Amino acid sequence: MVAIDFERVRRGAVPRVFSRVPVWQGLGGVPPTLLVLAGIVSVQIGAALATELFAATGPAGAVSLRLFFAGVVLLVFWRSSLRIERRALPVVLGYGAVLALMNLSFYEAIDRIPLGMAVTLEFLGPLVVALAGSRRWIDPVWAVLAGAGVVLLMRAGGKVPWVGVLLALGAATCWAGYILLGAKLGEKTSGGGGLALAMAFGGILMAPVGIAGAGKALLHPSVLAAGFGVAMLSSVLPYSVELEALRRIPPRVFGVLMSLEPAVAAVAGLLVLGQQMDLPQWTGIACVVAASAGATRTGRGDHV
Template structure:
């Protein structure tokens, strides 16, 4: 096979893997939302991160690698931010559609990327993101009638995601698999008390535990594995552009599985935030390793 054709097939495999990763994440999150009636958002998050942690520990076996005190502290902060982000994001899903929650949460990593640059072009992407958020706020005659509390939780999740990126970079000197598995374990330590306090013994129902395992697989283990395939084959910029489509995919998953209808204004808002994310990725300077892009958008950690 000619080298060019081999590269094309390799790129196609990576694009398909990343698309499947986003689809699995969005479908898994849609399924997770269907469990809210039984164990609430808090209980669902507790099951999701616990099973994700168990899966990642089984895969990476973090005890095989040395761990310094400095790395351990960084991983604890990274994991705490991860747990808080998941909890806040799922709390937002109680009252606002999936696609909109993802779009609002995207403003967190977008702010980190823009603030680290401060170039003139970045003000264009800031304007796009602000326009998208403004269209979603329940203000004025063009109000989209979204729950303010749900929007607040999604914005807080965006802040958590930004902290997750910052702390993830601090933990970046540790082994990647070790940091991810121990970080997810710390996330479970943060989330489980909220889940138990809200759902009580219902959280340990065998049928619901099986559902929690499915959520952990579809929204963490499978997307993470597929993203790792894509990471090795796609340039950072292409990877980031494709991941920027996640809010739209989330909206489609919400429509298909949760019957969440969005208004034209809400679709425009999602489009504005996606435009800001793509624009920021395309105009980014430097040759930051693609692993940093994963840290910013990784499905195993973000939501």
């Protein structure tokens, strides 16, 4: 398929046991579109909360806390399926390393540029993966539209923080690798044990970096509470509601809804962090959202 397989990545990364937790059993009556939007909002609020953590821990410290708590939650839920074959180990370790680097690059980016800009640039990773093997005539249109969006996004008043832009593009590259390795992880492991171990490995990789940057601040009760909140908002809650939504709506609809994430990120940055963006930047975000939705919608029927 030529499409942005957000649902494939997240569906493979979601412990199905979440659906058996009592708090999720009442989600059946919520419209699936609202569940997807709730997941998107949760991710962006989690990113905004992580930004607030930076003053105490720095981006690396915030990433360390997020991966640590997310890893603990996943290991607990998937404790019965943590045994993996030796041939799967390189994929698990590679997946964990890419996951850690992706989150570090993204958090370093949002420490320098607005959240909406960072998420929009990061979205280029899965968009490039979706279009790379395309044979449809319409897909170059989406690529040009996304490129125009990036150009508009960079036409901000004042000096463009290029370090932040490059970090966001680094996160996009990692997201592309995350998608490709996620497919391999799904082939070589069953259940969520592979993901749990990869998340734990990513947390181990980030621990020395986070400790070096934040030191004892990582152990402050308020910092730990905020880190746990980031992990829940950015991982557990969105994965859970999106899993429920995927049971009730077609993957194409899910993918199109997920394309709204850059716009939601920009709104979250404005409302939560007070990050202002001008009209050309909003137009650039709209172009990338349209390109993402278009590539998802037109690619669903194209099998390769």
